[in-house]
Amino acid sequence: MLAVPVAILGFVTAQPAEVTSTAHEAGIELTWTAPAAPVCPDAAAIVADSIRALGPSPPNEPLWARATVVTDADGFALELIIDGAHGRVGTRQLRGKTCPVLARVAALVIAVAIDPDATMPTEDEPADEPTPTVPEPEASTRPTPTPLTPPTARPVKRTVTVAPRRREPMPPQSRPWIGVLADAGVGAIALPALAGVVGAAISMGGRRWRAELGAVGWTASEQESSSNPAVGGRFGLLAGRVRGCYVAHVAPLELPMCAGGEFGAVLARGTGKLTPRRRPSALVVAATLGPQLWWRPARLRGRLGLFVRADLLLVAVQPRFGTARSGVVWKVPSTAVEATGGIEVRFGRSR
Secondary structure, three states, X not given: OOOOOOOOOOOOOOOOOEEEEEEEEOOEEEEEEEEOOOXXXXXXXXXXXXXXXXXXXXXXXXXXXXXXXXXXXXXXXXXXXXXXXXXXXXXXXXXXXXXXXHHHHHHHHHHHHHOOOOOOOOOOOOOOOOOOOOOOOOOOOOOOOOOOOOOOOOOOOOOEEEOOOOOOOOOOOOOOEEEEEEEEEEEEOOOOOOEEEEEEXXXXXXXXXXXXXXXXXXXXXEEEOOOOOOEEEEEEEEEEEEEEEEEEEEOOEEEEEEEEEEEEEEEEEEEEOOXXXXXXXXXXXXXXXXXXXXXXXXXXOOOEEEEEEEEEEEEEEOOEEEEOOOEXXXXXXXXXXXXXXXXXEEEOOOO
16 A cells, blocks of 8 residues: 655735835825735725825915824724824824725825815726627528626625724814024114114914014114214114914915014113213114015924014104204114024914
8 A cells, every 4th residue: 555645834914014115206105014916905005095186276284294004803994193284283093904994084084184175086986897798690591699798897895894992083274383583684774874683582372373472673873964073973773572463375385474563672881982871772663564585394292393484664764863963873764674494393282
């Protein structure tokens, strides 16, 4: 008797390996951790679906999303966390039978976080298969073949179950914020010579507005009397300022248009033969108007902002300085200009 060897094969079901991919397009950045293709699509495909759902309206502000897909007893489970320029937008937990279905739902959720009217376009229906035909028989005695009928495709039922967990509102980026800023630059006309300008402020705002309350100082410069060069003065400026702005968005930039006021004093000190060297001061009041240009690095989630701005000052109260013998030494003109650049840091988020 011959012994017949029998090979026993053991089959082990391997879980698909998880991979992490990142995509960044049109202001949307997605970090996607999920089973590798072909089980799940990658981050680029999901971002592309989100952009299609938004249609011709790209996001005005950057948005960051992190998603993790794992397998479970019912198929797949997904956790999605979305952050905007002003803080946390919301989280979602989803379950579904297949990963591609969950991916399309995630793409739609991301789009709705940017525009509540976003809709996911329907997938193209497969084209009908042509019906094969059989040529006519050459002789009438041959039987007429029955045309073949293609099998009818059964619709695939797709089910996505949303877990009954905590739901957070996902409106457009509109939550208020608060921050601090500092700027420096140059000022002209208000004082006898070109001056350095340094300022700081507390800022706050929302999606379409911002406001600032702070202080500004101009470095001092000297002026001699036109009738008596031996007599002169040194003049500086210190003022509080308030500013309100309407903010337009051209991603990734912000374009505020601002108006406000400065209220302070011109600080003077006699020079030359003025004895004693007096230190008079006088009230100055001015309205301000000007544009700004802001950029916020996407990697810092909107917490840090860099800006440049220019302001026209319309001086309503114009102090002047002089002596009885030498006449007017300096009078603040009716207009002045400031040009500065700076940095802003935002703290926390308002719920």
